Amino acid sequence: MPLKKRASSGAFALIGAIVVLLVGAFAWAAGWIGPRRISGGDVTRALEYNGGGSKPGYRRAHAKGLCFTGSFTANGAGSALSDASIFKSGRYPVIGRFSVAGGNPLASDGRNVFHSMALVLKSPDGQEWRLAMDHTPIFPVADIASFIALQRASKPDPATGKPDPAAMKPFLAAHPEVKAFQDYMAKAVLPGSFATATYYSINAFRFTGDRDVTRFVRWQFEPEASGPGLDKKHLELLPRDYLFNEMIARTAKVPSRWHLKLVVANPADVTDKATVAWTGPHRTIDAGTLAIDAVQSEEAGACRDVNFDPTILPPGIALSDDPLLAARSKAYSSSFTRRASEGAHPSAVGQDLTKERAR
Amino acid sequence: MSRHSPDFHPALRALHWLMAAAVLAMLFIGVGMVSTTGTAYVTLLALHRPLGIAILLLVLLRLPLRIMTGAPALPDDLPRIQKRAAVASHILLYLAMAGMPFIGWAMLSAGGYPVLLTKSMALPAILPRDLALYAFLRQAHTVVALLFFALILAHLSAALMHGLIRRDGVLRSMTVGHRRAGVSPKQDDADD
Numbered sequence: 001m002p003l004k005k006r007a008s009s010g011a012f013a014l015i016g017a018i019v020v021l022l023v024g025a026f027a028w029a030a031g032w033i034g035p036r037r038i039s040g041g042d043v044t045r046a047l048e049y050n051g052g053g054s055k056p057g058y059r060r061a062h063a064k065g066l067c068f069t070g071s072f073t074a075n076g077a078g079s080a081l082s083d084a085s086i087f088k089s090g091r092y093p094v095i096g097r098f099s100v101a102g103g104n105p106l107a108s109d110g111r112n113v114f115h116s117m118a119l120v121l122k123s124p125d126g127q128e129w130r131l132a133m134d135h136t137p138i139f140p141v142a143d144i145a146s147f148i149a150l151q152r153a154s155k156p157d158p159a160t161g162k163p164d165p166a167a168m169k170p171f172l173a174a175h176p177e178v179k180a181f182q183d184y185m186a187k188a189v190l191p192g193s194f195a196t197a198t199y200y201s202i203n204a205f206r207f208t209g210d211r212d213v214t215r216f217v218r219w220q221f222e223p224e225a226s227g228p229g230l231d232k233k234h235l236e237l238l239p240r241d242y243l244f245n246e247m248i249a250r251t252a253k254v255p256s257r258w259h260l261k262l263v264v265a266n267p268a269d270v271t272d273k274a275t276v277a278w279t280g281p282h283r284t285i286d287a288g289t290l291a292i293d294a295v296q297s298e299e300a301g302a303c304r305d306v307n308f309d310p311t312i313l314p315p316g317i318a319l320s321d322d323p324l325l326a327a328r329s330k331a332y333s334s335s336f337t338r339r340a341s342e343g344a345h346p347s348a349v350g351q352d353l354t355k356e357r358a359r
Numbered sequence: 360m361s362r363h364s365p366d367f368h369p370a371l372r373a374l375h376w377l378m379a380a381a382v383l384a385m386l387f388i389g390v391g392m393v394s395t396t397g398t399a400y401v402t403l404l405a406l407h408r409p410l411g412i413a414i415l416l417l418v419l420l421r422l423p424l425r426i427m428t429g430a431p432a433l434p435d436d437l438p439r440i441q442k443r444a445a446v447a448s449h450i451l452l453y454l455a456m457a458g459m460p461f462i463g464w465a466m467l468s469a470g471g472y473p474v475l476l477t478k479s480m481a482l483p484a485i486l487p488r489d490l491a492l493y494a495f496l497r498q499a500h501t502v503v504a505l506l507f508f509a510l511i512l513a514h515l516s517a518a519l520m521h522g523l524i525r526r527d528g529v530l531r532s533m534t535v536g537h538r539r540a541g542v543s544p545k546q547d548d549a550d551d
């Protein structure tokens with residue numbers, strides 16, 4: 001009898017130990033215990049902090065946007081680099097979204113920030129490619145920890161509208177790549193229209209084509225239209241929704257076109273750092289033409305409820321070794337889930353349209 | 360639905376352990392991938408979707424097999440309330456096994472995502488795009504997963520209790536089985 005009792009208390013202890021072990025391993029896997037990880041929530045929180053609080057219902061970045069529809073006409077040349085069906089000659093419907101950077105959906109367009117284009121390209125066989133691009137060939141940071149640190153350091157002071165130098169100075173000293181990006185932005189043309197901007201993938205991707213050759217590629221959409229940049233000295237004079245209303249008016253008259261240029265990496269090119277441009281001559285393929293012939297407010301269009309996750313790729317295109325891509329995927333997912341649960345709110349362009357109709 | 364043999368059908372036992380490993384792996388992969396913005400997120404998510412759908416297919420195989428071949432009777436001396444708890448927990452385990460992959464599939468559909476199993480194979484959407492629905496299902500995917508893990512821990516503890524403390528042959532009925540035919544579980548408990 002005592003023997004049996006001892007045996008069973010040993011068994012109880014064993015069972016308890018197994019359960020504790022499993023719970024511990026689960027907590028470790030989930031990141032509740034153990035070394036600190038950067039989660040999607042950490043990114044959305046940093047973006048909200050930078051914007052002076054969360055704007056429920058909106059994207060945590062690029063909150064201000066306009067939907068569009070159009071088509072992509074592939075000329076077949078892209079098939080030299082990738083098996084993706086979208087590169088086969090043909091015309092494919094497109095939906096997308098123009099946006100300006102920042103978490104404020106009602107921010108003014110008169111800011112020296114990213115002008116952006118996001119696309120969903122689908123081929124009839126069901127392959128899908130989602131793209132989110134900015135008007136600069138490079139990004140200020142190369143990793144997610146620096147991205148979060150940048151959001152914290154560059155939070156605008158409500159009094160001056162500028163980042164607090166006490167936070168920004170030491171940050172820039174530790175991040176020369178951000179300083180370099182700021183110098184670039186200060187010099188570069190800030191496009192005067194969504195239609196005259198070049199939109200860059202920034203991150204590199206792996207393209208795999210015939211005979212299974214894999215190459216690193218960055219791409220850019222180059223506009224057919226041209227025009228002057230915004231006057232960066234007097235940005236504050238622009239109407240709040242200048243860029244969006246310009247695009248609405250322009251599209252009512254003419255469609256806008258871009259050429260998709262696939263840029264193949266040279267052997268020495270850096271593929272895992274979005275902060276480093278590829279310079280000098282490159283093998284470049286014009287894969288086809290994007291034409292945008294209609295725009296819609298986010299309320300009326302199809303783009304608002306889309307997560308333009310740049311890791312949703314067709315066969316023939318894969319992620320590169322750039323760590324920003326996975327970070328973007330998780331951050332976009334966290335942003336998407338948050339705004340989905342909060343419910344959509346009115347857009348700036350939607351407000352303008354309502355006001356116009358009331359007049 | 361009761362079964363003459365003291366053991367579960369061998370195919371059912373094989374499926375049980377295969378799925379136990381797969382489901383535990385899925386729970387760990389799930390909470391692990393959403394905890395990080397590292398490359399593990401995309402790598403694990405690409406594994407998570409097809410493995411989850413594989414579990415759905417396996418449960419569609421397992422449930423009919425379970426209904427057809429039945430379960431061995433629980434020991435006579437097991438209190439009624441425990442027998443009831445066993446039956447109820449098994450129903451919940453089946454529901455969770457089928458429900459989790461369904462929720463995953465449905466939530467990606469409602470979120471407007473392609474439901475990719477491999478780079479070139481996608482499942483059709485089973486719901487129209489609807490962000491409120493997506494948000495609800497995404498929350499449910501987390502809550503049901505955590506309840507599922509708790510249920511698995513309870514199930515595992517109960518199984519070990521049968522095997523190590525009661526030594527009543529219940530654990531053996533899902534593992535190696537009772538070697539000699541016609542031996543009742545009660546007599547064959549020594550090395551359980």
Ligand code: HEM
Binds near residue numbers: 061
């Ligand atoms: C670590 C780096 C980055 C982070 C954390 C980040 C974060 C985000 C987030 C949270 C969103 C909102 C997603 C949603 O709710 O749907 C967003 C949108 C966007 N991002 Fe990024 N981003 C990063 C890098 C980039 C880069 C390198 C580009 C350009 C190549 C880019 C272009 C865009 C565009 C165009 C949108 C708007 C897409 C739309 O219209 O929905 N982002 N970003």
Ligand code: HEM
Binds near residue numbers: 390467
């Ligand atoms: C037995 C089946 C499954 C189990 C046990 C499981 C478990 C989990 C767990 C524990 C999480 C993390 C939840 C959180 O902590 O918030 C998760 C997330 C997720 N699961 Fe599953 N899952 C299963 C099936 C599926 C299937 C079949 C799909 C899709 C086809 C899927 C897609 C996802 C997605 C997309 C996420 C969230 C990613 C994000 O929000 O960034 N799951 N899953």
